[in-house]
Amino acid sequence: MSHSSAPRKTPGRPARISREDIIGTARRIVTEEGADRLTMRRLAQEVGSTPMALYHHVRGKEELLLLLLNDYAERTLHRPALPDQPRERVVVAAAAIHDVLAACPWIVEVLTADDLMSTTALWFVEQIVDNLVECGLTPERAVHGYRAIWYYTAGEILVRATAARRRATDDQPTYRERVFADLDPGELPRLARLSGRWAELTAEDTYRDGLRALVDGLLAS
Amino acid sequence: MSHSSAPRKTPGRPARISREDIIGTARRIVTEEGADRLTMRRLAQEVGSTPMALYHHVRGKEELLLLLLNDYAERTLHRPALPDQPRERVVVAAAAIHDVLAACPWIVEVLTADDLMSTTALWFVEQIVDNLVECGLTPERAVHGYRAIWYYTAGEILVRATAARRRATDDQPTYRERVFADLDPGELPRLARLSGRWAELTAEDTYRDGLRALVDGLLAS
DNA sequence: TTTGGTTTCTATACATGTAAGAAAAATAGC
């Protein structure tokens, strides 16, 4: 579509599609029709190529989704105004990442990435680590603290997203509901007493509370 | 294999395989040859049936893995001796769950379960919630606290397991390594200074430290 | 022009999960 004249310098057959084409088209499919519709065949057809040609620009579907996630983060993750207190900065930076990712429903299959590693996202990591140091942690403990925050954040998003997906798919009552329906109050009194409200309680969004608790605890030690 | 005489009471074609057969055989395949080898076709062949017959005893592969996980938890998760302090009880109960799950390499695909819900595992949940209340939290906050612990735990296992899998699969340097290799010290000074030690630092097992911090923070608020 | 090398693209094939529906094997009522 693009380059026309400009004498080529590399040998070999010239590429008809680029990684950017692929990612762009993939993004369009995903935003317009949802992540289910993104198949390698469909994507190939849409960029005017064959499925296996994609594999010369992208290692496989997993990498494609990872690239898509980075692309998404790059364009929707914006640096927020940070508060004065270092501790609050940690909270704000983590919550900003969380909110953007949580709003991205197709994320589940990729989010087990080791870290989020787009250039934009790294700024947030920097803020978290730096402000943890600012609060008195050694750099080593600050990194560990960041990792704990990332585990908590990724876990929250993954668990909630999967639960939501299951609820949407299954017509039947959940396994959880069945188990909670007949708890033995003798064996598990606390859960039995809470069983009626469990669904409601776990549905509440308490990400920030947990995050604050975690940051507090990291700084207290 | 089992029932012989005993006049049947239900109408319909009698079942030749049972859910227990399926789970047992699946467990054998997974423990002997790894989770990759567990396919519906292979499993069907092994129980002496056809793939689609399995679907009358199990909703699909995802449910099968969930059942397998519960089965695994049921037989390897044993109630530990709990310390005296309620706060330490929370830590010990959570760490017990964590350690059993983390030792289970095929877990990744299922762990996004809403909670771990085998009967045995619920005892641990009970301990966590109960002792959080014992420490002064309201029952509501105790449930939220348990959820935060679960998010952190599931996230840790998932992220670490996936990272390990990626390292095992990929021969090429990780995306992370490439990004960390050329960080701009002007933009991200803290990360740039730590970049050489990042892999080493994130490889350390700091689950318990983070857990303690989280529990401390939950109780401090 | 021909030959060789390099890169990209295409065709074909396979393994996998599972949807749809027909067939089989039992019971219940007559």
Next chain:
DNA sequence: GCTATTTTTCTTACATGTATAGAAACCAAA
């Protein structure tokens, strides 16, 4: 014994990710 009903099993077919092998399109040298 015969038919209707119910439950389980089997057959077939499809969508998907991707491995493999080779064809196609470009450059550079002979």
